Amino acid sequence: MKTSRKDFLKTVTTLGVAAVLSPNLIMAKGEIKEEAILKKEKAVNIAFIGVGGRGRTHVNNIAQTKGVAITAICDIDPKAILKTQKLLTKNGFTNVEAYTDGEHAYEELLKRDDIDGVIISTPWLWHTTMAVKTMQAGKYAGVEVSVSNTIEECWDLVNASEESGMPCMILENVNFRRDVLAVMNMVRQDVFGEIVHARCGYRHSLLNAKFNSNPLKFGKGAESEASWRTQHSLKRNADVYPTHGLGPIATMLNINRGNKFLYLTATASKAVGLKDFIEEHPEGGKDHPYAQLPWKQGDVITSTIKTSNGETIIVTHDCNLPRPYSLDFEIQGTDGVAEFQYGNQQIFVEKHGGGHSWEPLNSWLEKYDHPLWKKYEKEAMGAGHGGMDFFVDREFVNAVKEKRQPLLDVYDAAAWSAVTPLSEASIAQGSSPQYFPDFTRGNWINRTSLKFE
Numbered sequence: 192m193k194t195s196r197k198d199f200l201k202t203v204t205t206l207g208v209a210a211v212l213s214p215n216l217i218m219a220k221g222e223i224k225e226e227a228i229l230k231k232e233k234a235v236n237i238a239f240i241g242v243g244g245r246g247r248t249h250v251n252n253i254a255q256t257k258g259v260a261i262t263a264i265c266d267i268d269p270k271a272i273l274k275t276q277k278l279l280t281k282n283g284f285t286n287v288e289a290y291t292d293g294e295h296a297y298e299e300l301l302k303r304d305d306i307d308g309v310i311i312s313t314p315w316l317w318h319t320t321m322a323v324k325t326m327q328a329g330k331y332a333g334v335e336v337s338v339s340n341t342i343e344e345c346w347d348l349v350n351a352s353e354e355s356g357m358p359c360m361i362l363e364n365v366n367f368r369r370d371v372l373a374v375m376n377m378v379r380q381d382v383f384g385e386i387v388h389a390r391c392g393y394r395h396s397l398l399n400a401k402f403n404s405n406p407l408k409f410g411k412g413a414e415s416e417a418s419w420r421t422q423h424s425l426k427r428n429a430d431v432y433p434t435h436g437l438g439p440i441a442t443m444l445n446i447n448r449g450n451k452f453l454y455l456t457a458t459a460s461k462a463v464g465l466k467d468f469i470e471e472h473p474e475g476g477k478d479h480p481y482a483q484l485p486w487k488q489g490d491v492i493t494s495t496i497k498t499s500n501g502e503t504i505i506v507t508h509d510c511n512l513p514r515p516y517s518l519d520f521e522i523q524g525t526d527g528v529a530e531f532q533y534g535n536q537q538i539f540v541e542k543h544g545g546g547h548s549w550e551p552l553n554s555w556l557e558k559y560d561h562p563l564w565k566k567y568e569k570e571a572m573g574a575g576h577g578g579m580d581f582f583v584d585r586e587f588v589n590a591v592k593e594k595r596q597p598l599l600d601v602y603d604a605a606a607w608s609a610v611t612p613l614s615e616a617s618i619a620q621g622s623s624p625q626y627f628p629d630f631t632r633g634n635w636i637n638r639t640s641l642k643f644e
């Protein structure tokens with residue numbers, strides 16, 4: 192018997208759309224199986240601006256995500272385009288247009304009407320401009336860290352999102368690190384009591400990333416981050432990379448969601464690390480022109496943030512001296528304290544055994560392991576940075592698919608990025624306090640705590 196359109200609609204109404212699309216869609220207790228829906232749904236189209244080292248990690252992850260189309264990429268470097276095309280072909284995407292004709296080629300990409308979301312992984316000074324134009328073109332913006340360089344740019348980002356109605360996600364992958372999410376669970380479940388203090392930072396020798404070797408080079412004509420990142424060490428005495436540490440702590444403290452950053456004070460040490468590196472480098476030396484440059488960025492920059500709920504957060508930027516990698520995480524409350532950087536994971540909880548000694552954090556991390564990690568561990572482990580890159584890309588794609596705000600939104604991007612210009616102003620004015628603008632326009636009072644799902 193032929194089904195008329197009227198009968199079809201009637202069936203849809205009775206059974207629900209999913210049941211009509213496929214009998215396999217209805218699961219126990221009425222759940223709908225994700226993959227089954229994706230086969231039927233139109234794929235969301237994700238484009239990429241900036242496909243250097245970081246951009247290609249996103250391309251690789253997203254090319255392996257179900258329900259995604261990729262039809263456009265952009266980079267000014269033909270070598271980066273070539274490597275990305277190879278990666279895409281390997282993943283079955285053969286019909287991808289490359290926009291590569293100059294620094295504004297991305298504006299042509301944004302004119303396409305088949306794109307739903309754009310991942311931006313360019314040098315910092317491009318982030319806000321590209322994100323604003325992406326939102327104005329009616330597309331979701333996913334932006335690498337840090338997002339904005341000045342307070343004016345933070346506002347540009349917020350204004351563009353509010354005026355266009357398009358979301359902007361700060362792609363802070365560390366918010367999805369397994370131990371970070373487990374500790375966030377512990378904070379939410381009051382393991383540490385009322386939180387009083389936290390510490391975080393980016394303590395990572397970037398000496399070999401800031402200069403290409405053979406010959407020693409940075410700036411125009413250098414490769415990768417040496418071509419743009421090092422310039423910030425020459426020109427700015429500021430914490431230029433605050434979000435890997437601060438993003439997770441801000442989420443644990445519900446910043447922009449019932450709490451907010453109030454002000455910060457910042458202090459910079461002397462700046463001798465880069466000069467020393469150049470002088471001791473086999474292709475450098477005391478007479479090398481780079482050793483004579485007026486390097487401005489203090490080697491260790493310490494900012495202390497005060498929140499409206501009364502917590503303090505110490506944020507450290509420390510990239511110009513030889514040292515092992517650490518994000519320097521610590522969270523401390525009325526009942527205990529945990530340190531959870533790589534290589535040093537320990538906890539002290541007063542009600543748990545007492546005494547004055549730390550205990551290893553492992554068993555606590557297992558007990559409070561986040562449901563997201565339990566569910567997607569296998570898929571995540573193949574992605575970058577120990578799995579957290581899988582989750583940050585998954586969240587961006589899901590927000591685009593579900594037409595909702597991403598977990599880490601434009602207000603997070605603005606508040607976390609604001610540490611750069613505010614630390615710079617504080618250092619310049621003898622560590623004077625600098626107040627954070629309220630990018631939520633008062634709405635932090637009613638916005639609710641984040642649930643990572």
Ligand SMILES: NC(=O)c1ccc[n+]([C@@H]2O[C@H](COP(=O)([O-])OP(=O)(O)OC[C@H]3O[C@@H](n4cnc5c(N)ncnc54)[C@H](O)[C@@H]3O)[C@@H](O)[C@H]2O)c1
Pocket residue numbers: 240241242243244245246265266267268271293294295296297312313314315317335336337362363364414415416576
């Ligand atoms: N979240 C993380 O773990 C993580 C890791 C590394 C880098 N990053 C961030 O990712 C971003 C990119 O870093 P990277 O290491 O890939 O640097 P990179 O230098 O390797 O790549 C940047 C790319 O942008 C391209 N580009 C520059 N100007 C452009 C323009 N106008 N239009 C199109 N393309 C342009 C460059 O040609 C290059 O290929 C930075 O913001 C960095 O801080 C984040």
